[in-house]
Amino acid sequence: MQQQLIFEDHYKKLGLEIFSEENLAAVNGNTFRYDIKILFIPEGYELTVDFNHYKVSKPSLFFLTSQHLKIEKGKEESMLLYYNRDFYCIQIHDKEVACDGLLFHNIFEIPFVELDYVETAVIKSLFQNIKDELEWKDSSVEEMIRTYVKQIIIRATRNWKKQHLHNDTIKIPGSELDIFRDFSRYLEIHFREKHHVAAYAELLHIAPKTLTHKFKNLNLESPNQLIINRILLEAKRLLFYTDKPVKEIAYDLGYEDPAYFNRLFTHKTGNTPSNFKKNYSSGKKYNT
Known part of the structure; x- marks a missing residue:
């Protein structure tokens, strides 16, 4: 049985779920309904976020909070990082990479960013680092994980801006x-x-x-x-x-x-x- 990958300390919580076609039920349903969620989804998956259906043709990161999520199909290993605001919400430090920055709740209703080959490798490595820390359970685990979460959000924000703010449909100075x-x-x-x-x-x-x-x-x-x-x-x-x-x-x-x-x-x-x-x-x- 796989070890539960979760950090909890008083009100703070962060966990990692690794899933594929065999255990989609692990992430569907209401278990993570009220958590902030970052999903790494390889190509070939299909999922519904609220009332929008997505077919993933490139590895992507999805950024969700209160949306309803249903993953319908997909084969390769995927990862769901989930946490609460007490664990990570750095609005007071930097709005752009906060839990409600550009990636979450944006007015354009685009909750995902696509990853190229290089970015995919970097993001998978950051998820692996988080997994290692959760297994290690050292006293410094909380701060280490928070630095990895921040890196994921910063890299994704850069890519989101490049993909969505400088194209023909959205141009914001x-x-x-x-x-x-x-x-x-x-x-x-x-x-x-x-x-x-x-x-x-x-x-x-x-x-x-x-x-x-x-x-x-x-x-x-x-x-x-x-x-x-x-x-x-x-x-x-x-x-x-x-x-x-x-x-x-x-x-x-x-x-x-x-x-x-x-x-x-x-x-x-x-x-x-x-x-x-x-x-x-x-x-x-x-x-x-």
Whole structure:
């Protein structure tokens, strides 16, 4: 039986799961639902993240927090690194490589980065180092592992920017990046109670019109639409993965009037909440 690869100290926790086709059940389900997750996925895998389906054609890293994950098929050995915010969340040190930086909860809804041959070797080596530390159980294991996690996130962030910020669809000047990253972070924290652009503009210390213009100038969806998208995503998760009634979901998402929530959901998705729950079968298909 394989040794459990996990570090726990008071509130801090980090673990590593190694899986392949034989034991996909080890990572599917709700075991890691509330952990921050970094998955190394070789080519040939298929997985669904929330309502989006991915076919992995190059080795990739996926960065997930509260999304629903289901790995459907894949042969080669894969790795899941999972941890909580008490173990690693360096927002106070460097927002870009924090647990809610560019890779997690980005407004572009791109939760992965592809790896070339060299990067694949480096990332696999960093995962192996973490595995070695978890097996070694030395007194310095926590700090050593944290340095490896940081290296994974820094390397992935560089690659994510290279792949997604300098192409034909997303062009964001470096000086503007903080606004979009911080908006993404605040949205993830506050979407249940803050439903208006003005609330996020206030957190960002800019005028609502300025925030809206920044998104418009870069041909991005408006902040208002992104707020609605995030609320609708959570609504879909609750409808599909729980047995909560629509009225309770509306209250959970900050709507005191369930009828208003019902109209909003129906207008934006073309489906009533109850019809979505009954009829949803598959999400968008993506190749990575």
